[in-house]
Amino acid sequence: MLVDEQMVPENSVQQIELLTTTDDDYGGVLVEIKNPMDSNVFGDLLRASILQWRQCLLGTKGVWIKLPIEHANLIEAAVKEGFWYHHAEPDYLMLVHWIPKTAHTLPANASNRVAIGAFVVNSKREVLVVQENSGTFKGTGVWKLPTGVVNEGEDICTAAIREVEEETGWMPIEEYSAQPFVKKNPLFDSIANICLAKNDMKYTGFSPLSSTSNSGETSTLYFNSEDLEQ
Template sequence: MNRIIRKCRFISFIELNAMYMTCFITLLAAHCLLVSSCPEDKNPLNQVMSVSTSLSFVEEQVITPENEVEQFQLLAAVEDSYEGVVVDMNDHQPLDSEVLTSLLRASMSQWKQKGKRGVWIKLPIKLSNLVDAAVKEGFRYHHAEPDYLMLVHWIPETVDTLPPNASHRVGIGAFVMNSKREVLVVQEVSGFFRDTGVWKLPTGVVNEGEDIFAAAVREVKEETGIETEFVEILAFSQSHEEFFRKSDLFFVCMLEPHSFDIQKQNLEIAAAQWMPIEDYAAQPFVKQNKLFNDIAQICLAKSDKDYTGFTPLGTTTSSGKANYLYLNNHDMVKLLTSSTDQH
């Protein structure tokens, strides 16, 4: 009796396995039929089958046309809006150059297959040892900041359309005049005007993310201690090859003083005072230098109320960011403000 039971169990096991095998063969046949009918670019054999990500790497398993499974470790990247990818290596632990080379070659191959164009690598200063390895793989410098270097590479064999680095530096000059027709002027400790005896308007550079009018108020406060309120942009100039091959935009800003007791900054300013505007404009250097003379004449015209500058109007960009539109017509400012209020 026991032999009969064991025999029946064995027969049942064989039948069950046969059933499973039949189902597997049926599913496999259906899968092969699906694969053969797909276009090459949609073929599941060429698609990523599984992806696991971390802050530093992406591991991809790909089935090759030879039905072999290959696993690649790639650099983690975020797609941009221009068919490119951005790799931020700030979260990477220290890497060896050979490891980066291997990762770059595997990653570039995948990005090329996916039709990507520009590749951006943000390399923090702690990984500066990897610059040489990246350059040897075809990357070039784009720009540098105090804490990172940006490297770029154009993949297609077409014209490189990656946008260049920022081309301009933005500076301000502050025209501040009191009720006595005296203008706020300074002499600098260093730079081109050092020990020249020339009295000049307070000047400075606009910081990243800082509005022009805010920079003018800040610079006057830092250099002279005078509290001011922005009024207008009187004029601006553009020059080239000024600062490490960058172009320069310089905005002459009119400010209204709200304090008058000068407390100069000793680090940058040798002297500061209120000077009659006519005396400022009559300085030999100002008279002989056309740009300085033109600015002085504009300031004189504004002091006589014969000149209208550019007034800031708060607005927003298409993406919703706040910014300022500078207009030289007070009536137009009122008109636009009224129109905005009605909406």
């Protein structure tokens, strides 16, 4: 638990206990319950914490609570404070709450999630690029391709168009490709080279290339290797 000090009318300091959190990359926080707790005590802590999150100058958005199965007695208290089930695994339940008075933008749970990226080039040899306001690359200065997650039931091509329409910003292809971030990432470097070849030589066809994504996982890229090498 976290202890927060607030002033009371008599100019004395009142200590208010809050739930301990860790920040995520998207303006939200994660609460991990690790120790046994009475449900009434948990409810009081949760109400005080929600009030604090609402007053946060940085604008807390999504609040996630990870409840191990041994702390299932706290589920009802969380639901009463507006949390809902997001997903469950054999040993824990993840609940979530949206603080802003707007429609939430939290991703739906899925065992497999399809991510897309769009390489859009114009006649001036400029490529559409963005800088993230949230996420892994926030504040890094990296210009990247528009990317996102395909919504449930959404066509992949429709998702790519939607993500492009949500973003703007053109830069020369060569400038994008020369970024250290792109050069150091085998997958992104290969994509940039393929798209350059597509723009210059108008190749077609596919062949597999095993590469490594930014997360360190192995990915397979499909393209026409013969035309790329011409």
